[in-house]
Amino acid sequence: MAKDFYQILGVPKTASKDEIKRAYRRLAHEYHPDKGGGEAQKFKEVNEAYEALSDDAKRAQYDRFGQTFDQAGQGSGFGGFTGDFSQGFDFGGFSAGNGSTFSADFSDIFSDIFGGGRKTRKPQGIDLEMNLDIEFLESVTGLEKKINLEKKDACQHCKGQGAEPGTEVITCPKCHGQGQIITHRRTILGNMQSAQTCDRCDGTGKIPEKPCRECVGAGIKRQTKTITINIPAGIDSGQRIRLTGEGEMGYRGTKPGDLYIQIRVKAHPEFIRDGFDIRSEIPISFYGATLGGETEVATVDGPVMLKIPAGIQSGKILRLAGKGVPHLDHKTRRGDHLVTVRIVTPQKLTKKEKELLKTLAEESGETVNVNKSFWGKIKDSF
Ligand SMILES: [Zn+2]
Ligand SMILES: [Zn+2]
Numbered sequence: 001m002a003k004d005f006y007q008i009l010g011v012p013k014t015a016s017k018d019e020i021k022r023a024y025r026r027l028a029h030e031y032h033p034d035k036g037g038g039e040a041q042k043f044k045e046v047n048e049a050y051e052a053l054s055d056d057a058k059r060a061q062y063d064r065f066g067q068t069f070d071q072a073g074q075g076s077g078f079g080g081f082t083g084d085f086s087q088g089f090d091f092g093g094f095s096a097g098n099g100s101t102f103s104a105d106f107s108d109i110f111s112d113i114f115g116g117g118r119k120t121r122k123p124q125g126i127d128l129e130m131n132l133d134i135e136f137l138e139s140v141t142g143l144e145k146k147i148n149l150e151k152k153d154a155c156q157h158c159k160g161q162g163a164e165p166g167t168e169v170i171t172c173p174k175c176h177g178q179g180q181i182i183t184h185r186r187t188i189l190g191n192m193q194s195a196q197t198c199d200r201c202d203g204t205g206k207i208p209e210k211p212c213r214e215c216v217g218a219g220i221k222r223q224t225k226t227i228t229i230n231i232p233a234g235i236d237s238g239q240r241i242r243l244t245g246e247g248e249m250g251y252r253g254t255k256p257g258d259l260y261i262q263i264r265v266k267a268h269p270e271f272i273r274d275g276f277d278i279r280s281e282i283p284i285s286f287y288g289a290t291l292g293g294e295t296e297v298a299t300v301d302g303p304v305m306l307k308i309p310a311g312i313q314s315g316k317i318l319r320l321a322g323k324g325v326p327h328l329d330h331k332t333r334r335g336d337h338l339v340t341v342r343i344v345t346p347q348k349l350t351k352k353e354k355e356l357l358k359t360l361a362e363e364s365g366e367t368v369n370v371n372k373s374f375w376g377k378i379k380d381s382f
Contacts, residue, residue: 005049005062013063017054024050061184125152125220125248125256129240132261134231136268140278140300140325142233149259150224152248155215162219162252163208169252170209172201179205204252219252229261234326236273237265270298276325276335281342284308289343299323299337306339314343 006013009023024046029035031043053059128151134143154160163169171177175198184193197203211217227246235241240260247257265273272279282297292310296303301323308318317338324335349357 005052008045008049009053020050020053024054124254125250127257127260128247129260129262131264132229133264133266134235135266136271136273137300138231139235139237139263139265139273140233142235142326143231145229145231147227147229148224149227149246150222152220153223153225154249154253154256155212155219155221156223157214158208158212158219160219160249160253161208162212162215162217164210164212167208167210169206172198172205172207174198174200175205177205179203202251204254206252208252217252220249227259231263232328234276234328235263235265236325237263239263271300273325274338276327278324278335278337279340280337281340282306283342283344284312285344286346289314289341297337297339300325308341312341312343314341316341 006015009015009020009027011019011023015023027046028043028050031039031046033040033043051058052062128149130149132145132147134145155162158165161169172179175181179198179201180195180203181198182193182195184191186192198205201207208217212219215221227243229241229243231241240262243259243261245256246259249256270280278300280298282295284295288295288308289312290310292308292312294305294307297306297320299320304320304323306318306320317340320337320339322334323337327333327335346353
């Protein structure tokens with residue numbers, strides 16, 4: 001609580017040197033601790049006030065910068081900073097604006113931003129960061145997504161200025177628009193000077209003539225805002241989208257923070273992203289692989305017919321050019337879709353199929369004892 005030296009001496013700010021001196025003598029006499037009914041604390045205050053106001057230079061300094069604090073205020077006035085966010089979104093962490101993301105433990109954030117609970121207020125709005133899960137196909141095509149975000153936004157009643165409509169925002173009389181109070185004190189090490197955030201205007205240098213009745217002069221109110229996010233085609237997991245000015249609104253119309261959307265692409269049952277290419281697998285029957293032909297393959301553009309060359313081996317990769325993920329910078333350039341062929345060996349054979357396969361094997365020079373010939377062939381190939 002700031003001390004008002006004029007109030008302590010019971011004189012107006014315009015008081016002459018004589019008036020100050022008379023007031024001091026009267027009060028010093030009244031509170032002198034040696035006297036019955038004296039009050040040491042008040043006596044000390046009166047002396048402190050007189051010391052500051054009796055000297056022209058000190059008085060001018062006091063009038064300009066206000067009262068000196070002997071210690072940093074213990075205030076915890078982080079009014080309005082709360083940690084609850086809208087349901088339905090996973091806020092994985094907050095960014096302090098320098099790229100470092102830390103977990104949403106609000107006591108940590110306060111000590112980071114406010115320097116361990118000192119009474120300083122950051123007028124600018126803080127950046128927000130949230131995770132947004134999108135489908136694989138959405139990441140390929142891009143999309144416009146609307147989200148409802150509960151955050152501190154500009155108070156609609158006062159348009160974020162903190163002043164009741166029709167009234168002015170004026171320069172703070174305490175700090176004269178500086179936003180901070182320079183304090184001087186004498187110590188055994190000499191004169192110490194320190195700056196402290198002005199408690200009257202919370203460091204903004206301005207105060208509303210008449211505080212807005214909706215936001216009590218802060219200019220910000222917690223509210224839900226619908227935000228449209230344009231997610232570009234080709235975005236990948238871990239990439240961030242910045243929405244400038246969509247973070248929390250600044251105190252009394254000061255700069256708002258930014259909103260960072262961290263994209264997380266959900267896994268797809270068939271497609272795997274590999275740079276700008278997409279990989280998938282197709283099963284081909286033993287007969288299809290041997291004889292060749294065409295088969296339908298799912299791509300992000302829908303099904304396409306893929307030509308299977310006769311005699312294809314399992315693990316062979318077939319390329320569908322231009323069916324991959326669009327490059328973020330070139331809307332027309334796309335990666336490829338790479339299809340890995342997996343040949344499915346027939347398992348449940350009918351008696352007739354078995355007979356036919358034996359005949360086929362004999363025709364190609366294999367003996368009917370499959371196991372033996374298989375190992376024999378392996379040996380031959382080394
Ligand atoms: Zn308001
Ligand atoms: Zn001020």
